[in-house]
Amino acid sequence: RYAYAVTRQADGALTVQGAVVLRSDQGERLTGDDKAASIIQARYDASAAAQDVAARFSFQGYGNGVEYGASKLRSLVERHDGNVRDDRGQIVGDEKLAGDLVQKEWRGDLHSRKGRDVMHLIMSARAGTNVEAFENAARDFLAEQFAGHRYVFAMHDPANDPKEEGEGGKRPHVHAHAIITMRSESGDRIETTPQVFREWRATMAQMARAQGIAMEMTDRREFASPPAFTRNQVRPVSREGRTEHVGTSEAAQGRYDAQRGGRRILAKAERSREYAIKATQSWEKIALASGDRRVVAYAEQQRDHLTASLSAGQTEASVNVVHADFGSKFRANLVTLQKAVLEGPEMRETTRAEFEAYEKKVETALFRLERSVGPVER
Known part of the structure; x- marks a missing residue:
């Protein structure tokens, strides 16, 4: 082939x-x-x-x-x-x-005929997290969770990343990569199920708090957050700043837009619905018990989001997806053009050479977009 x-x-x-x-x-x-x-x-x-x-x-x-x-x-x-x-x-x-x-x-x-021998695990924290504290938390988590397994891990600190933003480097959040053997020295094999992943996240949050990092394990059902998109459902089109993607299908684009747009989506399984009802009750209790106005406002907001999502779930809610030709480069070129013209603070002070380079960048983006747009789209 x-x-x-x-x-x-x-x-x-x-x-x-x-x-x-x-x-x-x-x-x-x-x-x-x-x-x-x-x-x-x-x-x-x-x-x-x-x-x-x-x-x-x-x-x-x-x-x-x-x-x-x-x-x-x-x-x-x-x-x-x-x-x-x-x-x-x-x-x-x-x-x-x-x-x-x-x-x-x-x-x-x-596809390999055998189960994988190693696993790649990424641990991340929000931008501004103390790098040394997070490194210690990651080390403690790996030692606790994967005792008996061989592993190596490396920190990615945005300040020391040799890659530029356009190459996918200098991500704003601190994170660590770990390569872990799937089978321990005693022969036990790592399980990879949703329940196990939840346990890992809870343990990682516990280790982070021990290092002075404010981290909690949350469930998307507590916020009616949309499901995450997977790497094979999207492809990157711009790595400057936050990586931008386009979906590989209409359904994938709908999931990507929901995640990036913060759309409220309730999981459809009955067990998840029951979980959401309990979460709504918990937000209500927090709102009633807290004396902090900001906490009360936040809890009420989450309660209302869940209540609205539960009501909408009574009628089969449909996700609005983007209807586009995903075989073309139209969306990718459009994202590139948006990145070029929405320059923000970068254009406040620019040398002549830098402006000429910027001008050429915009012209190239416009040319590529024009080539990918059909007569009807124009």
Whole structure:
């Protein structure tokens, strides 16, 4: 399984870039490194084609799973304006087709036949949290929760991040990444269920409070918050400041808009509904018992949100989704343009060179948006 794009260089040479599934139908699996490149090079050099055309092979990177494959193929399609073909010679003309190809046709060859050996866990806190205190809390949490497992973790402090905002760096919130073995030295395997995740969050909040950080484990049902979107439901289109995404489908876009817009959504399960009723009663008790006006106002606001959501749940509430061509780059280009023109405080004091660079950035964004907008949308 593969897809590729061909570019002719100024000297007449051809460059072929592509994405390939490393596992073949015969069961052979390449490693995607220099060793694998040398194997492919040797096979080509021994073929009849090498007598007529000289070629060099190299891998630029490799990864695992459907999400990684779809991301790389979408990037290939975007870089080559849709001039990409798959192993059957079919055109992969836009990012939707790229995602469908990987998710529907390549999926079986991309999934590992074994359970994963390690887990990637991210712990985060709000912007402005003391970095040293949070690092100590993360260390205590890992030691408490994953005793007997091997793990490593690293802190990401925005102040010391070598990546710029446009590259996905300098995130405003402090966070830590941990890589943990799924099986302990005694053979016990980590469970990953919603209930276990809740326990982890409660333990992390407890460790944070012990370090002087005001952190509580909350449940979205207590606030009628919308469900989170997953990484395979959206793709990033801008990493400057807060990362902006577009959905990979209309349903995914609806979930993303609900989450980012703070829309109130009550979980539909009967158990969740019962939980929300108890949460409403708890907010009412807090409002009655507290003597702080701000606490009373906040508790009443949350109580009213839940009450309204419970009432709306009696009639099947429908989520408003954005109807758009998600195979096109229209939404991605629109977000890029918005980022460019809504400059905020950055434009208060600008040198001539900086302004010219900004002007070029806006012109490029307008050009790309114009190319992606159809006659009806204009």
